[in-house]
Amino acid sequence: MKVALIGLGSVGRGVAEMIAKKDLGLKITGIADSATGLIDDDGIDVAKVLATKKKTGKCGNPKITAADVIKKADYDALIEVTPTNALSGEPATGYMKTALARKKHVVTSNKGPVALHYKELRALAEKNGVAFRYEATVAGAIPIMHTLEHGLGGNEILALYGVLNGTCNFILTRMADEGLTYEQALMEAREMGYAEADPTYDVQGIDAAIKLVILANTIWGNGVKLGDVDRTGIDLLTADALRLAEEEGCTIRLIAEANPRKKLIRVSPRIIGKNHPLVTEGTLNALTLETDMAKEITLIGRGAGSIETASAIIGDLLFIQDRYVQRA
């Protein structure tokens, strides 16, 4: 299967590396970063491009843009892994629409377009008979979309509860384990590279809320939007609150939860028993699905990381290859 890769940040490089390393039947025929691009219908030498990117910061020809690659390259599936813009979803949404209109499958790790334009992108994919997959947008390496689609096929999903932001989970773990204040734990998270210079997006629960919106739309198709999420962050939590929870055999986690019967969609710090499967340490993500037949199913894994996110992208690509594209 021929693929075009748009975006060569941490995730894009991870995907390229895995495609080059593993014998997956995938050939990259187009590639682009934010400034340059490369098209070769016979297949691009990925190792060479990655070396060039590392050395020069660029992957190809400054006269070829990402839009050129998407419009002109010969590929079956577009891998869209440019940075998330949570406000407009652009330019990624436009990239995806162009590819879908060309009857190309789309695989993305980009939360913005999926949270903002799910219905439209899904409809466009269906109209053109191609796949639109976004496993990597929620909970990194955890195959949550595959589980919803196949593993729990036939189940009604009644509700979900998740730890969807690794940065917050790290901060809360450190506050609980070491009695740190929020500020101390945040500083530690920054030093470890788990938190951005401006941590708003993570600690105020925006990132978790975006993922919750993607999950809710996927499961219930109910058209919820980011503004519908009742959201409280962890930035006002005190070390005392955590200590009190610990004294009762509990702890506090930033829980994203949705339950359509209760008209509930919320991200907030919750007190939770320490033995609950959702309580995991450090930057791990976890998600519990409450279903009618399987009852509670919990998945735990890494929510971020270059190769971990590439795992989700590659799972989507192989699924498309298996389902839609004739094997040679």
Add this chain to the structure above:
Amino acid sequence: MKVALIGLGSVGRGVAEMIAKKDLGLKITGIADSATGLIDDDGIDVAKVLATKKKTGKCGNPKITAADVIKKADYDALIEVTPTNALSGEPATGYMKTALARKKHVVTSNKGPVALHYKELRALAEKNGVAFRYEATVAGAIPIMHTLEHGLGGNEILALYGVLNGTCNFILTRMADEGLTYEQALMEAREMGYAEADPTYDVQGIDAAIKLVILANTIWGNGVKLGDVDRTGIDLLTADALRLAEEEGCTIRLIAEANPRKKLIRVSPRIIGKNHPLVTEGTLNALTLETDMAKEITLIGRGAGSIETASAIIGDLLFIQDRYVQRA
């Protein structure tokens, strides 16, 4: 899709109930318990059969056997949910072979045939261009096979660690939480209906070892057999051992683990940190997969139960319907 259901114990009744209740596009055209059977190419009234079974203990005509249903009924997929015979795998293995030879898909919860005759059954299914699926044989409602097949597609599975026997997990949880002796906890498990009168199969790790063999053959195709598993049960564990582990912030769980690089395949009580994702309470099952890209992925859920196991069977049936059988 037309299905034939062989076995009307707890799992079989759960499957029948869900097929009757949910609009899944599944029609039962043949049904059999250990003494009677029923064939109706136009579709059997499942609610009526379940009521008859409840009242009389029989589901159909004593002149129609399970073998008759498998040989003569008009169906696309066989659901084989008769009791497990871990020594011979019969009569279930014979049932499955007959169906596969008729080019019928097979879905089973029956551990014996899969642990004993995996290679042969897989080869027969491939030869006849049909599916052979057995999600329900390992860890009940947890969609582990789907996760291996699709969710983690492209990943190399390096090792696995699992809590695959709910009875042992319940006993160990009670010993740790209440300071009970093994005998006291076993008695409680019997009273709760979690342990059989003869608990050997569970407490000596045989059940977990059978599931481990199924997983290892599925993942690595390495032809391991039950006799290859290095196996220690929980029946000699003392309350003292658990107390000592607890004092170190740890506990003891019966862990099934396989790591082909280390030539390791083992079921044994292991000391494990209480914060480890595998440490779950009560009868829950849990499984951690160690992979090259996604790193560690843990799945937690119910390992047994009528409707929970039906969930796995129905997931397999819908997958087959989606993949192989034309929708109306």
